[in-house]
Amino acid sequence: MRAIRLYLHYISIVIRSTMEYKASFLLTAMGQFLVSFNIFLGIYFLFARFSEVKGYSYSEVLLCFAIMLMEFSLAECFARGFDAFAGIVREGQFDRILVRPQSPILQILGSKFELSRIGRMLQAVVMFVYGIYHSNILWTWDKVLTVISMLFGGTLLFASIFLIYAALCFFTLDGLEFMNVLTDGAREYGKYPIDVYGSRIMKICTYIVPYTLVQYYPLQYLLGRTDNPIYALYPFGTIVFALISFCVWRFGISHYQSAGS
Amino acid sequence: MKKQSTIQREFSLRKYFSFFRLRFNMGIQYRTAAAAGMVTQFVWGFMECFVYKAFYDSNPAAFPMEFSSMMAYIWLQQAFLMFFATWMMDNEIFDLIINGNIAYELCRPVSIYNMWFAKNAANRLSKAVLRCFPILITALLLPEPFRMPLPKDIGTAILFVGTMALGLGVTVAFCILVYILSFFMVSSQGIRILLTSLVDFFCGSIVPIPFLPEPLRTVVELLPFAGMQNVPLRIYSSDLAGTEMTRAVGLQLFWFVLMVGLGKWLCRIAERRVVVQGG
Numbered sequence: 001m002r003a004i005r006l007y008l009h010y011i012s013i014v015i016r017s018t019m020e021y022k023a024s025f026l027l028t029a030m031g032q033f034l035v036s037f038n039i040f041l042g043i044y045f046l047f048a049r050f051s052e053v054k055g056y057s058y059s060e061v062l063l064c065f066a067i068m069l070m071e072f073s074l075a076e077c078f079a080r081g082f083d084a085f086a087g088i089v090r091e092g093q094f095d096r097i098l099v100r101p102q103s104p105i106l107q108i109l110g111s112k113f114e115l116s117r118i119g120r121m122l123q124a125v126v127m128f129v130y131g132i133y134h135s136n137i138l139w140t141w142d143k144v145l146t147v148i149s150m151l152f153g154g155t156l157l158f159a160s161i162f163l164i165y166a167a168l169c170f171f172t173l174d175g176l177e178f179m180n181v182l183t184d185g186a187r188e189y190g191k192y193p194i195d196v197y198g199s200r201i202m203k204i205c206t207y208i209v210p211y212t213l214v215q216y217y218p219l220q221y222l223l224g225r226t227d228n229p230i231y232a233l234y235p236f237g238t239i240v241f242a243l244i245s246f247c248v249w250r251f252g253i254s255h256y257q258s259a260g261s
Numbered sequence: 262m263k264k265q266s267t268i269q270r271e272f273s274l275r276k277y278f279s280f281f282r283l284r285f286n287m288g289i290q291y292r293t294a295a296a297a298g299m300v301t302q303f304v305w306g307f308m309e310c311f312v313y314k315a316f317y318d319s320n321p322a323a324f325p326m327e328f329s330s331m332m333a334y335i336w337l338q339q340a341f342l343m344f345f346a347t348w349m350m351d352n353e354i355f356d357l358i359i360n361g362n363i364a365y366e367l368c369r370p371v372s373i374y375n376m377w378f379a380k381n382a383a384n385r386l387s388k389a390v391l392r393c394f395p396i397l398i399t400a401l402l403l404p405e406p407f408r409m410p411l412p413k414d415i416g417t418a419i420l421f422v423g424t425m426a427l428g429l430g431v432t433v434a435f436c437i438l439v440y441i442l443s444f445f446m447v448s449s450q451g452i453r454i455l456l457t458s459l460v461d462f463f464c465g466s467i468v469p470i471p472f473l474p475e476p477l478r479t480v481v482e483l484l485p486f487a488g489m490q491n492v493p494l495r496i497y498s499s500d501l502a503g504t505e506m507t508r509a510v511g512l513q514l515f516w517f518v519l520m521v522g523l524g525k526w527l528c529r530i531a532e533r534r535v536v537v538q539g540g
Contacts, residue, residue: 023448053319176297192312192315196311197311198311201311
C-alpha cells in the first residue's frame with residue numbers, strides 16, 4: 001500500500017515537471033500521433049487496393065492494430081523508465097537507487113511517466129472506435145472482457161521486454177539497439193494479425209516471445225472465428241513471461257558492478 | 262588570371278572533399294551500432310516481404326508491380342535506409358544554431374552550404390556502406406519468391422547507381438533546407454516533426470508510390486520527394502522504364518537543382534541576418 005502511494009507520488013512529480021514544458025510535451029505527443037498515423041495510412045491505402053488479407057477485412061485489421069497500439073502505449077507510458085535504463089547505468093545513477101530503502105523496480109518505474117504517448121493512444125482509440133463500429137462483432141460481456149484481458153496481457157508483455165532490456169544493460173551497453181526489434185518491431189508489424197506473416201513467424205512469436213498470446217489467439221475469439229472461450233484467457237499466459245523476465249532482472253542486478261565514477 | 266581562378270576552384274573543391282572524407286571516416290567507426298542496425302533491417306525486410314506476399318496472394322491482379330520488383334524495392338530500401346531516411350538529421354547543426362556556435366562556422370573561409378552538403382552526404386554514405394553489403398548479399402541468395410533479382414542489363418545498373426547518387430543529393434538538399442529553416446525560428450522542433458512524417462509518406466517509404474490510388478499517385482510523383490528513393494529503387498528492377506523513367510529522372514534533376522539553388526539563396530539571407538547573442 002505504501003509502495004502504491006509512493007509510486008503515485010513519483011508519478012505526480014514527473015507529470016508536473018513535464019507540464020512545465022508544455023510546448024515540448026505537445027510537440028512530442030504530435031510526433032507520436034503522426035508516426036502511427038503514417039502506419040495507418042499505409043494500411044488504408046493497401047486495403048483500398050486489396051480489400052482483404054488472409055481473410056481479414058479492413059476494420060478487423062484496424063481493430064487488431066488499435067489494440068496492439070494501446071498495449072504498447074500503455075507499457076511505454078508506465079515502464080518507460082526501463083527503456084531509458086541504459087542512461088541510468090551509464091551515468092552511475094543506479095548506485096543512488098540501490099542505496100535507497102525501496103525496491104529498485106518501483107524507483108525506476110516512478111522515474112519516468114511518458115504522458116506524451118497520449119498522442120499514440122489517441123490514434124489507437126480513434127481506430128478502435130472505427131473498428132468496433134464497422135466490424136460485425138456482437139459486443140457481449142465476454143468480448144469486452146477479451147479486450148480487457150488483451151490490454152492487460154499486452155501491456156505486461158511489452159513491460160517485461162523493457163525489463164529484459166534493462167537487465168541486459170547490467171552486462172553491456174553496446175549494441176542493445178537490436179532489442180528494438182522486439183518492441184518497435186512488434187508495434188510496427190503487430191498491425192496485422194500474426195498469421196498473415198506465415199507459420200514460421202507464428203512459431204517464433206509464440207515460443208520465443210509470446211506475442212500471439214495477446215494478439216492472434218484472443219483476436220480469433222474476438223472476431224468470432226472460434227467459439228472456444230479459452231482463447232480469451234490466453235493473454236494471461238504472459239504472466240509466465242513476466243516472471244521469467246523478472247528472474248533475468250534479478251540475475252542481472254546481482255551481477256551489477258558500478259562504473260565507480 | 263583565368264588560370265588562377267581554376268586553381269582556386271580546384272582548391273575549394275578539395276576543401277569540401279576533405280570535409281567529406283573526415284565525416285566518412287568518422288561514420289564508419291560506429292560498427293557496433295551498424296551491426297545492431299543491420300539486425301533490425303533484416304527483420305524489417307523479412308516482415309515487409311511476408312506482408313506483401315500475403316497481399317499478393319489475396320489478389321495478384323491488384324498488385325501494381327511485378328512481385329520480384331517489389332522484393333527488390335524492399336531489400337534495397339532496407340540496405341540503403343540511411344541514404345534516404347529524412348528523419349536522420351544532423352543534430353549537431355541544430356545545436357550549432359541554437360547555442361550560437363554557428364558564429365565559428367561563419368568565420369571559416371568556406372561556404373556553409375557546401376560544407377553541410379559534403380558532411381551530410383558523407384555521413385549518409387558511410388552509414389549505408391557499413392550496412393548494405395550483408396543485406397544485399399543475403400537478399401540476392403534468398404529462396405524464391407523472396408529473392409532480390411539482379412538488374413536486367415548493365416545499362417539499368419548504371420542508371421540505378423546514377424539515380425541513387427541523385428536521390429541522395431535530393432535527400433541531403435531537402436535536409437539542409439530544414440536546417441536553414443531553423444535559422445528563422447526560435448524552435449524548429451514542431452516543423453521538423455511535421456515535415457519528416459509528411460516526407461516519410463510522400464517519398465514512398467511507408468507504401469511504394471505505385472500502390473497509391475490514381476489521382477493521388479500522379480500528384481505524389483510530381484513532388485520532389487518522389488525523387489528520393491522511389492526513382493532509383495524502381496529503376497533497379499525496370500519497374501520504371503522508357504519515357505516514364507526519362508520523365509522521372511528529369512523531375513529528379515529539376516528538383517535537385519531547384520532545392521540546391523533555393524538552399525544557397527536562403528543560406529545567404531540567413532547568414533546576413535544571423536544574430537549571435539553574447540557568450
